[in-house]
Amino acid sequence: MIQESAKKHGYSESLILNSEYFIKEDLDITHNEILEATNVSHPILKQAASYFFQQSGKKFRPMIILLLNKALQAHQQLRNGKDSELVEKESIMMRKLAEVSEIIHVSTLIHDDILDQSETRRGIKSLHMIMGNKTAVLSGDFLLARASVTLAKLGNVEAVIAISTAIEHLIYGEMLQIAKKEDNDLYDTYMQTIFFKTSSLISNSCKSVGFLTNSPNEIISAAYNFGKHLGIAYQLIDDVLDFTESGTLLGKPSMGADLRQGIATSPVLFAALKYPELEPMIRRKFSEEGDVDRAWKLVSETNAIEKTRDLAITHCKKAVSSILTLEDSPYRAALLGLILRIMERKK
């Protein structure tokens, strides 16, 4: 669908599959600004920050923010014209927002790794494994605080509220994940967790792009929904990949890492609808011997992975329809291309 739409509008397939094309310079500047922002005088904090940010990472959040900004600006330009000085001013703010969003993301990864006792992250050792829990807790705190200061300095109260809410959601989501799974509906709780842990930061970042470009409410709402559904789809594809891709492609030890960590993701929860014997295993977080292997087997005997992929596609379509409320532009096409890449990614 996306490819057809792109072709219909005259954009080459290679363009929409290289979403970075328009924002490469901004992405590079953002990367350097992150290094600068986290280059503090305290040696341990500096080491902790650079440990993460020297890695290149996927920069998924900065990419979305920077592209969405260009798409919103193009939309405004086509509708009412837009002052080029303002465009430049907004672009500087967007790089800061991209920096804030990426730093927040990394700071929660650091805390999550401590809480989940993960040994690796992005293919390298987790920070707490290198520096100990104390330093890792404080480094996460510090990065979060630094991001909050940078965000506040953008001077837009609505963006501050949106991003602060996303931070609250990230923590709430982690809480849901580590909580005892007792009376709650497993699938509903999981979908809430996805929203809180992955989708909220993306959707609230997109909303903030709307605020910072002074967009009208319906465009802010479209930006938010685009980010919301894209974030959910992204996580669902992650869930699928954990069952289908082996090796260290995800920067994780290997296939089935979620299960072994006691986390029941979408495929397991779909499989549980057919095989209720999975429920008690999920509630005890696959803690008994044989649980992980048995769960793996039951998942593969159902169409649960396919159902998860279908659900991801449903959310991708919603993201597409949100973004199509914008005027057509190469940047809008690049955003559509980004959605496509998320669907087709292997890592």
Place this chain on the structure above:
Amino acid sequence: MIQESAKKHGYSESLILNSEYFIKEDLDITHNEILEATNVSHPILKQAASYFFQQSGKKFRPMIILLLNKALQAHQQLRNGKDSELVEKESIMMRKLAEVSEIIHVSTLIHDDILDQSETRRGIKSLHMIMGNKTAVLSGDFLLARASVTLAKLGNVEAVIAISTAIEHLIYGEMLQIAKKEDNDLYDTYMQTIFFKTSSLISNSCKSVGFLTNSPNEIISAAYNFGKHLGIAYQLIDDVLDFTESGTLLGKPSMGADLRQGIATSPVLFAALKYPELEPMIRRKFSEEGDVDRAWKLVSETNAIEKTRDLAITHCKKAVSSILTLEDSPYRAALLGLILRIMERKK
């Protein structure tokens, strides 16, 4: 000096020694608002939050914020007149600011207790002792995030920057404290730690009161300096009390708790100027047998406690002179009384 000044201006001694008098209602409302703000649907977070906030606590930060607001408003009223609706609107904002400041304070206490492996806090068991490290880390994160959202909703970017900076300082201060004490100047580092860990949140809260009351720059600066010196004095008196007051008055196990935790406070650092043999003990955080007793003995053989108290008085005087730039009012007198109480407190 303070008592004389108060009498000279016709305020009774009992008034200035009961600084809560003017803000009792606001303090009660703030307390209830904190309970409400932290009363979340997640059972563990709710339990964690109420564990702390059901305790009455000293409410030192809310008290300063609420009184300073009244003093600044009285100052403006006397200089240029002030609309009573605006006074009411600001008072509502100040209660929110007081809530934010107290929640931030408590959230860092929770993280500090994990990092310092403290077993008790305010006379009760530390949160991580009750609920485990995971929940305690997340509860601290959550309270911080919730405070940031409440703060952002006040809609004042300068206040958001000030308080975000204070959060960054709190974490930086804890980092300084747990870092290896190698080449740095011990006394300078300690005074920096006091500023980052205690004084910055108070001074930046006071600065925010200035922003929220739309005060001119020189008044904002006076408010900041008042809070800065008050915060330093407060911590120095805390240091003295750790050497002079026994029992559980501070809600800590007993006298000398800092030393036993490996923390060298002002009296030890002053004593080290006379007895250089203390330096290696400080650097190894009193980790060898006999270190704590020996340090205690050396402190008591010097005038280090007196010198610490003198330094606290110096900072109190600076706080007094900052506050005297305001027009005279009962609230200003109450703030002077608060400074006096800090000097004379036994817990």
